[in-house]
Amino acid sequence: MTETTTDMSDATAGVTPVGVAGAPGTGVVGEGVPAQGPGDGHEASEILAAARVCVDPELHEAVDSLPGHLRRVARYHFGWEHADGTPAAGSAGKAIRPALVLAAVQALGGEPATAVRAATAVELIHNFTLLHDDVMDRDATRRHRPTAWSVFGVTDAILVGDALQALAQRLLAEDPHPAAPAAAARLARCVVELCAGQHADCALEGRGPDEVTLDECLAMAEAKTGALLGCACALGALYAGGGPEEVDALDGFGREAGLAFQLIDDVIGIWGDPGHTGKPAGADLTARKKSLPVVAALASGTPAAAELAALYAGSPGKGSPGKGEGEGHEERDGELERVARAVERAGGRDWAQAHAADRMSRAVGQLARAVPDPEAAGGLLALAEFVTRRTQ
């Protein structure tokens, strides 16, 4: 699977250096953005922290309105409780999506405080998809902890996901803000797109590496990852009273930034640092995922592509994915290294980095359509930079 299901805030928190484009130390935003300022990541972490503070009371209130056991499973999923119900100090992620909602309101001159319910609704939808995607993908860990289904069972994880979708819509239905109905409709449309993206992801996983096109994979990534980031920005625009053009432009901004994120996340899934990302280097290769750099490499027509196809056709390396202990460790590492080198020689890494930069450039263009003043656009740019930036 590619990563709708990635909580990007965790995956990119303090990430390993991943060259994206341009000179070392600069992000992918490129021209027109100073090397220091919105792009230096400092402002982004403040924006994210502020969004978390804004949204958390509403999020807790919504989750705590769930009856008995559903509440307990949800509180576990959000990292607020351990499996036994005792309080946990864990983080529910870095609130990228709520931060995008609030920053979009601000970028268009609105009052972010009016959009806290909408920001919370987006976070609830994100978490509903995480719960369900983990069930479908049988993923065992999420945010460094066992997934809800693996602790409480598939039934409870499905039900709590269903309930979180309902809570999100309840928050918007109860919100007297005049933008709330349009936001609710847009969020509901987004859920359908997320479902289509997850279906496409699962369908692509079931096909051979030579039966998958790069365009299909990009379309899937847009639906799975870009759609909700775009929706978050669009909801912010609606709450700021933006017109259809501004709403669409901000949707486009979030989508393109989401694609850039996905490309970088896929690079991390091959060459990243497990200590920082929570995802072991090579995990996507071990699982024979058809991630974007791999599919680009396979489509390159190079000798390395043929070598990669042969390696991917073989059975996955020995040793459990994500573990490096026990027999087969060295053999597995050697095979993963061969696969990673083949992806790189076939141009998969360069393509992903260049394409991420291209997507970020498109994102910036969309943003400029709606928010020509760079000062006003600073918060959104900083967030987009954050999800795709190098670490210091």
Added chain:
Amino acid sequence: MTETTTDMSDATAGVTPVGVAGAPGTGVVGEGVPAQGPGDGHEASEILAAARVCVDPELHEAVDSLPGHLRRVARYHFGWEHADGTPAAGSAGKAIRPALVLAAVQALGGEPATAVRAATAVELIHNFTLLHDDVMDRDATRRHRPTAWSVFGVTDAILVGDALQALAQRLLAEDPHPAAPAAAARLARCVVELCAGQHADCALEGRGPDEVTLDECLAMAEAKTGALLGCACALGALYAGGGPEEVDALDGFGREAGLAFQLIDDVIGIWGDPGHTGKPAGADLTARKKSLPVVAALASGTPAAAELAALYAGSPGKGSPGKGEGEGHEERDGELERVARAVERAGGRDWAQAHAADRMSRAVGQLARAVPDPEAAGGLLALAEFVTRRTQ
């Protein structure tokens, strides 16, 4: 499992005679309702047919707005297509819930045509829960056809359920009717209650017959079955411009009628006619379901209760549930008959029938609070009668 997942319209269409209360040929509504008129089932079938005609175009439009494969799975689930995508003449059920929405609008003097979107939204929510409940319960058939998950896989059934919930909320978010936001909030709260009911059902199934109280089972049935019927009526009241008392009274009417339905459905699950109900006689006993008559019987303190407990503690009868062919047929039938007789001798059948009548009486009382004019209340009464009535 008890039956959220039952499509009551199918399960009770032309059901086998089941004595409920009162003299033969009368329904459970009891005093104040003429033996002919709203209670004779004739008007109900006209109301249901009219609701289906009202709702179907909106329902088709919503489902057909789904992208590609999700649309196909949804169309299969609704019985509009076969698994291979060719058109099917199947029925999507009898539209009890949409009919309740529209009848409630009419009972309070509103214009049913204004509530078609709300009625469609309720039908979408019902079908979302059917798709997910079938996954959780691993039920193989629904409306006499293989369930969506058994044809398309668990992932697609989960995703299409998710998408139907989103479609329901989209319809309400796009509805300019002034009651739409309150209806959306109420429907979202109902979804949380349905999830809690399904969780309770699964949790009760995992416990021993002597570890389950009748009150727990009744509370579960109210959440799983009563909540959405109540919500349907409440939405109708909202769309008719009803005040909080009328909305609550109609919610209560639907809940009580839903409980009455559940009790009768459980009676059918033990003594019903498979030819008519789609559920083979004894199916609930074969599966050792802790349905309401069984739990009432176990709690009776009679010698038959002890006998029943011993029978229920044993392994289920030979032969696959729902099938009567092959070896072990006679042995299975003999055992089922013993279990059914024990439930009856312990008073489980009489209790369920008396309690269904009591619930219907409460339903009628709630209805009278909001709609004192029997003429205006006729449509809702006819529908309530329909789902719990004897056949002719």
